[in-house]
Amino acid sequence: MEPSKREERRKIFRQELFTLKEEGYLSEAIVETVAKAHHQYHLDLLKHERIPIQTKNTEPVKKIAPKPQKTKKVLTAEEIRERNITWSLNIGVIFLLIGGLFVATSNWESMTSVMKSGSIAVVALMFFGIAMLAKKVLKIEKTAFAFIVLGSLFLPIFILSLGWFGLLGGYLSINGEGRYLLGMLGNIVPVIVYLHFAKNLESRLFVWFSYVSVSAGAAFLLAGLKLNVDFFYFGMMLFNVVLIFIYHQLKGKETYKLFTIEFVPYIQVNLVLCTLFMLFLYDNEVLYSFNLLLTAVVYLSMMYVSGRKEYHFIFSVMIVYGAYQLIENSFLDYFGEIVYALIGFAFVFIPKALDNKFSLDRVFQYTSAIISGLAFIYISLEGILLRSGSPSLVLMLAYFIIAANFIYLAYSSGKKLFPYLSSAFMASGLYEAIPLVLWKIEGIDISLSIFCSGFLLFTLIGVVRVKWLSIIHTSSKDVGLAVMAAAIMSAILFNQWWELGVMLLLTVMVTYLILKKEAGVNFKEMAHWTLPVSLGFSVVSFGQELNIRNEYYSVEFGNAVNFAAGAILVVLSAVLWKKWSEKKLSKTSLYSSASLYAIAIAHALFGPVNQLWVQPIIIAIGVALYFYLYKKIGTEWAPFLVSINTMLVYFSVIHSVSLKVEFGQLTSSLMATTSAVFLLGIAYLTRKIDSVLSAAFVWTGHILYPIALAATLVLYHTEALYSFAISLIVYGLSANLAKIEWNIKIFLYGAFTSLFLLISTGMDKWLDSVVGLYEFPITAAFILLFSMLVKDEYKKRTAYYLIPFAFFGIGCLLWTYPFNWQPYIVIVAYTLVTLLYLHKTKWDVLGIIPLFFLFAATAQFSYLGDLTPVQNLLLSGGLGILMSAIGHKVYEQLIIKGTNLITIRIDGYTIISFLYFWLMYFFMDESLWSHALPGILIAGNFFLQRKRVPANFSVLIGIIGLAYLLQPYYAIIGLLDIPLLWEREVQVLPIIVLVIFIRRLLKGRYSQITKSIEWAVLIIVSLLLIQDGLASNTIYDAIILGSLSLLSMLAGMYLQIKAYFFTGAGVLLLNVFLQTKPYWGNMPWWAYLLIAGLILIMVASFNEWHKQKLLKGETTFITVIKEKTIDRIKRWD
Structure with missing residues (x-):
C-alpha cells in the first residue's frame, strides 16, 4: 500500500475513535488502549514492508462477476394494452360461455346421454376454435395458449363422461368392471394431443400434462389387472425403471430435449404419485407404512446421490407418517410413547450416518426438536384421554427420553430455547414420577404434585450442581419457578387451602435458597418480596381452611384475624431478620406486613366478624402497627396510615357503642363531621411534637370533612344546619392558619360553600313556604359584600369563586316552578349584576354565559307565561x-x-x-x-x-x-298552493341560482372548490328531478325534464362550462333511457351476458385492429374526431 494512503487511513481511524469518546460512546480508558494498539499495528506494518518478499509465479485469480440483482419487471404501455385486450377477450368469452351454458343446460334433464357428452365435446371444440381465432386472426399468443389449455383439459373430461353416461357399454362405465381401463383410456388418449401441443408450442406445461397422464394411465392399467398391493407397487417401480431407461436412450438427442429436461424433477415427483395411487386404490395400513418408510429411505438415498438437500423435508414427513402408521397398527402400540420419543431422538444422528456430507446438522436438529415436541403433545393427550391421568412408567420414560434429546440438542446447537424445553420435559417426567414413587400415599392433589415437580426441578437440577446438566441449571430454575407459580394459581382457583399453605411454606424455602445461592439481581429483588408475602399468606391459607371446617371461627373471627395473624407473624420475622443482619429482608417484611394488615382491616370492616369487640381491637392494633412502621421506616405515606386508622378506630368505637346505646337525631347528625374535627384537633395538638404526623392528620381530616358534610346533608338535611355552622368556623380558621396560596383558596371556598349550605338548610327549616332557589342570590350578595370589605388579595380569590357560583345560581333559578314574573325579574336582576361585575373585573369573555341563561329564562317565561x-x-x-x-x-x-x-x-x-x-x-x-x-x-x-x-x-x-x-x-x-307538476322544480332550482350568485361573489377565488360544489349541486338537483319524474311517470314531467336538461346543455355550450353541458347531456340520455324501459326491461339476464360478451369481444377485436393500423402508420377517422373533440372540451371552464 502507498504510504500516503496508509497515513490517510490512520488519520481517519484516529479521528473517528476520538469522536466516539467525545460523544460518550466509549470511555477514555478504552480509547487510550485502542489508540496504542492501532499505533503499534501501524509500526509493525512499516517494519514488515522493509523486509523483501519473494515473489512466486501465481495464476491470476478469476474475478467472479457479481450476480445481477433481480428487478421487478415494469410493463411498457404496449404490454399493458395487450394485457387489457387479453382480459377483455377472456371476460367476454366467459360471459358468452356462462350465457351459452345456461341456454344449453336449462333443459339438461331432458337431454339424452349422447347430447350431454356431445355438449362437453362442443365446449372443447369451441375453446380450440377461439384459440385458433386468437392466434391466426388477432395474433394474441397468450390468449390462444390459454384457450388451448382449457380445451385440452376438457378432453379427459369428455372421455370420462362417456363412461359416466354409459355410452361405452356397461363394462367401461364408472361402476363397471372395466372402470380402471376407462381411467387408463381417459389418461392415455389425451397424451397424443398433449404431445402434439408440447412439440408445436414448446410448452413445459404440456410436457407435464403428458408425464402425469402417462403415470396415471399406468397406475389404472396395473389396477385393472387386479394385482395384489405388493405386485402393484412392484409394477409401479418397474414402470419407473422403464421410464429411466427410455430417458437414458433419448437424453442426448436434440429432438427430445424439451422432454428430457423435465424428466429429472418428474421422476422424483412420480415417487410421491406412486404412493398416492397406492393409497387411493388399496387399503392396508401396515403394508402402507412399510411402503412409506421404504419411500423415505429412497428419498434419503436420492439426497445422498444427487446432493439435493431439500429432499430431507420429504424424508422427514415420510418417516414420521410411516412410523405413525406402523406403531398404531402393530404390537408397538403398547409402548408407543417410548418409540415416538426415540424417533425424535434418532433424527439427531442421521447426519453422522451420512458422514456430515451435506452440513445438515442444524436442519436435522431442528427437525428432531419439532418431532420431539409433537411427540410430547401427542403422548400427553393420549395419556390424558386414554389413561385418565393415571401414573404411567412408559410415559415417564418417554418424557425423560425427550428431555435427554433436548439436552443433547442444547449442547449441540447452543440455542437458548432448547435448555428451557429440556427443563419443561424434565418437569413433566418428574410429575409422572411423583405418583409412581408415592403411590401408597393418598390425598395428594394434582396441584400439589405439579408444585412438587417444580420444587424438585428447582432444587435438584437448578440448585444442586451436576456437571453434565450444567447447561440446564438456569433454565431449570426459571421453569421450576414458573411451574410452582402455576401450581399456586391452580390451588387458589380450586380452593385447595391447606395445600396452598404447604406450597407457600415451601416457597419460603425456595426464596431463601435464591437469596443465598442466586447471583442474579432480579431474582434476589423478587425473593426479598416473595419470602415475607409467602410467609404471611401461608398463615392466611391455613386460616381459610379453619374457616371452612369451623363455622363459629368463620363468623366471629374470619379472614380479619387470619390476615392480622399473618401480618403479625411477618412483623416478628422482620425483627428476626434484622437480628440476623438481613436488613433489606427486614425492610420488605415490614412493608409486606403493612399490606397484609390493610387487608385484615378491610375484612374487619366489611367481612363477617364480631363487631362489638373484635373489630375495634383489630383496627386499634393496626394503629399501633402502622405507628411502629412509621418509626422504623419513616416514609412519607406511613403517617397517613396512622391517621386513617385513627379515623377508623373512631367510627368503630362509635358503632360498637351504638350497639348498646341509642343516639338522638341531632347527636347522630354530628357524629360524622366531628370525626374530621377530631382528626384536625389531633393535628393541631401534635403540630409542634411531630410536624410530619400532624400534616398527615390535617390531610386526612380535610379530605374526610367534605365527604362527612355531604353525607350529613343527604341523611339529615335540615339538622345538618349545625354541622355547616361548625364547618364555616373550621374552614375560616383553616384559611387564616394556612400559608400556601392554594390551601388558602380551598379553605376560603370551603367557607363560602358552607355559608351557602347554611343559608339553604336554614331557609328549608324556617322559611319552607318560599318557592324558589333564592339562597343563591342571597349567598352571592353576602360574598359580594365580603369582597368589598377585604383586601385586594382576597378580592382576587373571591372572584374565582363568585363568578362560577353566580353562573351556577342563575342556571339553578331556571328550575323554579311556577316560573312567572317574579323569578324572571330576579334572574334579569341577577344577570345584570353579574354582567356589571364581569365588566368591572375585566372578564368580558365570560359574559356570554349569563346572557345565554337570560335567553333560556326568556324562552321559559315565553312558554309558561300568559x-x-x-x-x-x-x-x-x-x-x-x-x-x-x-x-x-x-x-x-x-x-x-x-x-x-x-x-x-x-x-x-x-x-x-x-x-x-x-x-x-x-x-x-x-x-x-x-x-x-x-x-x-x-x-x-x-x-x-x-x-x-x-x-x-x-x-x-x-x-x-x-x-x-x-x-x-x-x-x-x-x-302557497303550488301545482304538483312544478313543485319539485320550485324547490330545487333556487339552489342552482344560489350557486351562481356564490361564484359571482367569490369573483374567481377558490375556483376549484366552487367547481366541485357546482358539479355536486347540479348532479343532486338532477337526481331529484329524475326521481320526481319517475314518481309521477307522466309525459309532462318527461317534457319538463328534457327541456331543462336541453337548456342546461345549451347554456353549457354557450358559456363553455363543462358542469352544465355534461349534466344536461347525462340527464337527457337518462331520460330517454328511462322512457324506453318497457322495451328493454323484460329481457332475460342471460341475454345481457351474451350482449356484454359480444361487446367485450368486439372491443378487444377493434383495439387489436386499431393496433395493427397504427403499426402500419395509418390513422383512423374515429381517432381524428376523438382528438378534436377532447382538445376543444379541455378549453372549457
Missing part, C-alpha cells in the same frame, strides 16, 4: 334587536384578540341575538310575515357582521346570509 304567540314573537325579536344593537355599541368587532384568555373580548350580545331570532320560529302563526320575519332578521344580522369580521371572512359571512335567505323562501312557498 303572553300570546304574537307577543312572544315580538318580545323575542325585540330582545334580539336590542342585543344586536348593544353588541354593535359596546364592541367594534365580534372578537377582539388579547394577550391571554381573560383579556379576549367576545361580543356575546350579538351571538345571543341569533338565539332570540331563532326563538321566534316557535311562535309563528298563520300569517306569512310571521314565517318570513325570523329568517329575514337572521340573514340581515349576518349581513350586518360583514364589516365586524376580518376581511378574509367577510365574503363567507355574506354567503351565509345569502344562503339563509332560502329559509324564508321555502317557508313562504310551503304556505
Whole structure:
C-alpha cells in the first residue's frame, strides 16, 4: 500500500475513535488502549514492508462477476394494452360461455346421454376454435395458449363422461368392471394431443400434462389387472425403471430435449404419485407404512446421490407418517410413547450416518426438536384421554427420553430455547414420577404434585450442581419457578387451602435458597418480596381452611384475624431478620406486613366478624402497627396510615357503642363531621411534637370533612344546619392558619360553600313556604359584600369563586316552578349584576354565559307565561334587536384578540341575538310575515357582521346570509298552493341560482372548490328531478325534464362550462333511457351476458385492429374526431 494512503487511513481511524469518546460512546480508558494498539499495528506494518518478499509465479485469480440483482419487471404501455385486450377477450368469452351454458343446460334433464357428452365435446371444440381465432386472426399468443389449455383439459373430461353416461357399454362405465381401463383410456388418449401441443408450442406445461397422464394411465392399467398391493407397487417401480431407461436412450438427442429436461424433477415427483395411487386404490395400513418408510429411505438415498438437500423435508414427513402408521397398527402400540420419543431422538444422528456430507446438522436438529415436541403433545393427550391421568412408567420414560434429546440438542446447537424445553420435559417426567414413587400415599392433589415437580426441578437440577446438566441449571430454575407459580394459581382457583399453605411454606424455602445461592439481581429483588408475602399468606391459607371446617371461627373471627395473624407473624420475622443482619429482608417484611394488615382491616370492616369487640381491637392494633412502621421506616405515606386508622378506630368505637346505646337525631347528625374535627384537633395538638404526623392528620381530616358534610346533608338535611355552622368556623380558621396560596383558596371556598349550605338548610327549616332557589342570590350578595370589605388579595380569590357560583345560581333559578314574573325579574336582576361585575373585573369573555341563561329564562317565561304567540314573537325579536344593537355599541368587532384568555373580548350580545331570532320560529302563526320575519332578521344580522369580521371572512359571512335567505323562501312557498307538476322544480332550482350568485361573489377565488360544489349541486338537483319524474311517470314531467336538461346543455355550450353541458347531456340520455324501459326491461339476464360478451369481444377485436393500423402508420377517422373533440372540451371552464 502507498504510504500516503496508509497515513490517510490512520488519520481517519484516529479521528473517528476520538469522536466516539467525545460523544460518550466509549470511555477514555478504552480509547487510550485502542489508540496504542492501532499505533503499534501501524509500526509493525512499516517494519514488515522493509523486509523483501519473494515473489512466486501465481495464476491470476478469476474475478467472479457479481450476480445481477433481480428487478421487478415494469410493463411498457404496449404490454399493458395487450394485457387489457387479453382480459377483455377472456371476460367476454366467459360471459358468452356462462350465457351459452345456461341456454344449453336449462333443459339438461331432458337431454339424452349422447347430447350431454356431445355438449362437453362442443365446449372443447369451441375453446380450440377461439384459440385458433386468437392466434391466426388477432395474433394474441397468450390468449390462444390459454384457450388451448382449457380445451385440452376438457378432453379427459369428455372421455370420462362417456363412461359416466354409459355410452361405452356397461363394462367401461364408472361402476363397471372395466372402470380402471376407462381411467387408463381417459389418461392415455389425451397424451397424443398433449404431445402434439408440447412439440408445436414448446410448452413445459404440456410436457407435464403428458408425464402425469402417462403415470396415471399406468397406475389404472396395473389396477385393472387386479394385482395384489405388493405386485402393484412392484409394477409401479418397474414402470419407473422403464421410464429411466427410455430417458437414458433419448437424453442426448436434440429432438427430445424439451422432454428430457423435465424428466429429472418428474421422476422424483412420480415417487410421491406412486404412493398416492397406492393409497387411493388399496387399503392396508401396515403394508402402507412399510411402503412409506421404504419411500423415505429412497428419498434419503436420492439426497445422498444427487446432493439435493431439500429432499430431507420429504424424508422427514415420510418417516414420521410411516412410523405413525406402523406403531398404531402393530404390537408397538403398547409402548408407543417410548418409540415416538426415540424417533425424535434418532433424527439427531442421521447426519453422522451420512458422514456430515451435506452440513445438515442444524436442519436435522431442528427437525428432531419439532418431532420431539409433537411427540410430547401427542403422548400427553393420549395419556390424558386414554389413561385418565393415571401414573404411567412408559410415559415417564418417554418424557425423560425427550428431555435427554433436548439436552443433547442444547449442547449441540447452543440455542437458548432448547435448555428451557429440556427443563419443561424434565418437569413433566418428574410429575409422572411423583405418583409412581408415592403411590401408597393418598390425598395428594394434582396441584400439589405439579408444585412438587417444580420444587424438585428447582432444587435438584437448578440448585444442586451436576456437571453434565450444567447447561440446564438456569433454565431449570426459571421453569421450576414458573411451574410452582402455576401450581399456586391452580390451588387458589380450586380452593385447595391447606395445600396452598404447604406450597407457600415451601416457597419460603425456595426464596431463601435464591437469596443465598442466586447471583442474579432480579431474582434476589423478587425473593426479598416473595419470602415475607409467602410467609404471611401461608398463615392466611391455613386460616381459610379453619374457616371452612369451623363455622363459629368463620363468623366471629374470619379472614380479619387470619390476615392480622399473618401480618403479625411477618412483623416478628422482620425483627428476626434484622437480628440476623438481613436488613433489606427486614425492610420488605415490614412493608409486606403493612399490606397484609390493610387487608385484615378491610375484612374487619366489611367481612363477617364480631363487631362489638373484635373489630375495634383489630383496627386499634393496626394503629399501633402502622405507628411502629412509621418509626422504623419513616416514609412519607406511613403517617397517613396512622391517621386513617385513627379515623377508623373512631367510627368503630362509635358503632360498637351504638350497639348498646341509642343516639338522638341531632347527636347522630354530628357524629360524622366531628370525626374530621377530631382528626384536625389531633393535628393541631401534635403540630409542634411531630410536624410530619400532624400534616398527615390535617390531610386526612380535610379530605374526610367534605365527604362527612355531604353525607350529613343527604341523611339529615335540615339538622345538618349545625354541622355547616361548625364547618364555616373550621374552614375560616383553616384559611387564616394556612400559608400556601392554594390551601388558602380551598379553605376560603370551603367557607363560602358552607355559608351557602347554611343559608339553604336554614331557609328549608324556617322559611319552607318560599318557592324558589333564592339562597343563591342571597349567598352571592353576602360574598359580594365580603369582597368589598377585604383586601385586594382576597378580592382576587373571591372572584374565582363568585363568578362560577353566580353562573351556577342563575342556571339553578331556571328550575323554579311556577316560573312567572317574579323569578324572571330576579334572574334579569341577577344577570345584570353579574354582567356589571364581569365588566368591572375585566372578564368580558365570560359574559356570554349569563346572557345565554337570560335567553333560556326568556324562552321559559315565553312558554309558561300568559303572553300570546304574537307577543312572544315580538318580545323575542325585540330582545334580539336590542342585543344586536348593544353588541354593535359596546364592541367594534365580534372578537377582539388579547394577550391571554381573560383579556379576549367576545361580543356575546350579538351571538345571543341569533338565539332570540331563532326563538321566534316557535311562535309563528298563520300569517306569512310571521314565517318570513325570523329568517329575514337572521340573514340581515349576518349581513350586518360583514364589516365586524376580518376581511378574509367577510365574503363567507355574506354567503351565509345569502344562503339563509332560502329559509324564508321555502317557508313562504310551503304556505302557497303550488301545482304538483312544478313543485319539485320550485324547490330545487333556487339552489342552482344560489350557486351562481356564490361564484359571482367569490369573483374567481377558490375556483376549484366552487367547481366541485357546482358539479355536486347540479348532479343532486338532477337526481331529484329524475326521481320526481319517475314518481309521477307522466309525459309532462318527461317534457319538463328534457327541456331543462336541453337548456342546461345549451347554456353549457354557450358559456363553455363543462358542469352544465355534461349534466344536461347525462340527464337527457337518462331520460330517454328511462322512457324506453318497457322495451328493454323484460329481457332475460342471460341475454345481457351474451350482449356484454359480444361487446367485450368486439372491443378487444377493434383495439387489436386499431393496433395493427397504427403499426402500419395509418390513422383512423374515429381517432381524428376523438382528438378534436377532447382538445376543444379541455378549453372549457
